[in-house]
Amino acid sequence: MSKTKTSLAKAAAKPKPTFQPRIVSFCCHYCSYGAADLAGTSKMPYPVNVEIIRVPCSGRVDPLHVLEALREGADGVMVTGCLKDQCHFVTGNYHAEKRMQKLAKDLEDIGLGGRLVFELMSAGMAGKWVETASSFYEHIKQLGPNPLKKMKPEVKCE
Amino acid sequence: MTVRIATMGMAGCSGCHIALLDTGTALLDLLKDVELVYSYPVVDTKNPIPPNIDVALVEGSIRTDHDQEMAKAMRKQAKFLIAFGACSAHGGVNGLANTFNAQEGVEYVYHKTVLMAQKIVPHENVPQVLPADLRLSDVVKVDFVIPGCPPNPDEIAKVITTLLAGETPHLSKKSVCDECPLERLTEIPKQMRRIHEIPEPGTCLLSQGFLCMGPATRAGCNAECTHRSMPCTGCRGPAETVWDQGIAMLDALAAMEEDQVANFNLPRLAATFARYTYASSKLDNLRKGVKKK
Numbered sequence: 001m002s003k004t005k006t007s008l009a010k011a012a013a014k015p016k017p018t019f020q021p022r023i024v025s026f027c028c029h030y031c032s033y034g035a036a037d038l039a040g041t042s043k044m045p046y047p048v049n050v051e052i053i054r055v056p057c058s059g060r061v062d063p064l065h066v067l068e069a070l071r072e073g074a075d076g077v078m079v080t081g082c083l084k085d086q087c088h089f090v091t092g093n094y095h096a097e098k099r100m101q102k103l104a105k106d107l108e109d110i111g112l113g114g115r116l117v118f119e120l121m122s123a124g125m126a127g128k129w130v131e132t133a134s135s136f137y138e139h140i141k142q143l144g145p146n147p148l149k150k151m152k153p154e155v156k157c158e
Numbered sequence: 159m160t161v162r163i164a165t166m167g168m169a170g171c172s173g174c175h176i177a178l179l180d181t182g183t184a185l186l187d188l189l190k191d192v193e194l195v196y197s198y199p200v201v202d203t204k205n206p207i208p209p210n211i212d213v214a215l216v217e218g219s220i221r222t223d224h225d226q227e228m229a230k231a232m233r234k235q236a237k238f239l240i241a242f243g244a245c246s247a248h249g250g251v252n253g254l255a256n257t258f259n260a261q262e263g264v265e266y267v268y269h270k271t272v273l274m275a276q277k278i279v280p281h282e283n284v285p286q287v288l289p290a291d292l293r294l295s296d297v298v299k300v301d302f303v304i305p306g307c308p309p310n311p312d313e314i315a316k317v318i319t320t321l322l323a324g325e326t327p328h329l330s331k332k333s334v335c336d337e338c339p340l341e342r343l344t345e346i347p348k349q350m351r352r353i354h355e356i357p358e359p360g361t362c363l364l365s366q367g368f369l370c371m372g373p374a375t376r377a378g379c380n381a382e383c384t385h386r387s388m389p390c391t392g393c394r395g396p397a398e399t400v401w402d403q404g405i406a407m408l409d410a411l412a413a414m415e416e417d418q419v420a421n422f423n424l425p426r427l428a429a430t431f432a433r434y435t436y437a438s439s440k441l442d443n444l445r446k447g448v449k450k451k
């Protein structure tokens with residue numbers, strides 16, 4: 001009896017650490033990275049756990065990059081690009097959208113649904129960037145941690 | 159000194175063994191220097207695998223625990239183990255079973271099909287089904303891969319003769335498009351088409367809007383299918399510089415035209431883009447990780 005009491009007391013003293021999602025965000029250099037930059041300079045708060053990776057264009061983001069990020073333990077992946085018909089490289093965001101739409105379906109099949117988001121924004125839309133990042137953060141918090149965390153590194157046998 | 163060769167079949171259709179016979183006169187030349195010590199079409203394979211095998215050709219993917227044991231036993235005896243055919247090399251069509259739950263599949267067969275009156279899943283004296291379809295290199299170390307469904311007979315003969323000469327064989331590093339004689343068009347197709355809408359001969363199938371896996375697939379088959387106006391299905395696995403055949407093809411197709419991917423309206427990538435490589439694809443790798451938890 002006393003044993004359970006002490007363990008209960010211990011549990012009460014040490015609150016369970018709340019789940020802090022780690023989100024990887026691929027931002028294109030010309031628009032969404034600008035938006036994130038503007039959000040920073042205008043001191044708009046957004047979750048610190050959103051880690052930005054700058055890419056030349058959203059069309060550069062290979063579905064493999066997303067899969068690799070998830071395998072390494074990211075809880076969510078954001079891919080953001082320029083508004084339609086405003087891509088610096090003309091069609092990069094169209095390509096990215098199609099890839100991510102298709103990939104999102106397949107992620108659902110393998111049990112990782114809802115962990116990928118694709119958004120378009122211009123360099124001035126800091127508000128939208130903050131809103132997307134915060135809402136996705138909350139969504140991932142609801143969804144729980146990535147089941148692939150601490151997966152062993154892939155061994156190549158060939 | 160004769161070279162001792164063994165062949166073995168696991169979860170497969172024995173089409174690769176037929177391809178070995180299809181080498182024709184080259185096989186007759188080979189048999190002068192080769193002794194076939196273990197092979198289920200010609201030798202009683204209930205005997206244990208003989209020792210000191212120089213080259214072992216293993217066909218089929220690993221689906222049951224019996225297959226797994228046999229693969230390990232073969233690895234112990236063989237000096238040079240070759241994954242023979244698409245199933246053994248990349249998981250093959252069997253690998254698509256990984257999109258379903260293996261146990262549910264077994265229960266469906268023994269409980270719901272009409273022929274099974276007793277409704278008992280056999281468990282005594284029969285090999286058990288593994289939770290996932292595995293390629294050969296998931297279980298044992300593989301020295302060389304002959305891809306293809308079935309493998310090209312010329313390539314089989316070339317690989318074996320190279321090994322007999324004491325040299326290391328090599329696979330082509332190009333993609334099927336490099337070998338394909340069809341002429342590429344500059345204009346992009348307005349919509350994707352199905353194969354029954356007969357393609358025009360002599361023109362690139364992808365430019366005409368037929369889904370051809372050529373760009374992501376390893377060369378070496380002399381583009382046998384495409385120059386007969388039959389789109390490539392990607393049986394030879396990913397090309398040298400491609401990491402994941404299905405994803406590479408999605409990348410390529412997404413970059414073609416505005417709604418090319420949507421035109422296909424595929425429920426999932428696996429069945430078309432990774433038909434022969436699903437068991438070795440990145441998606442399946444992640445799926446296994448999710449399932450463990």
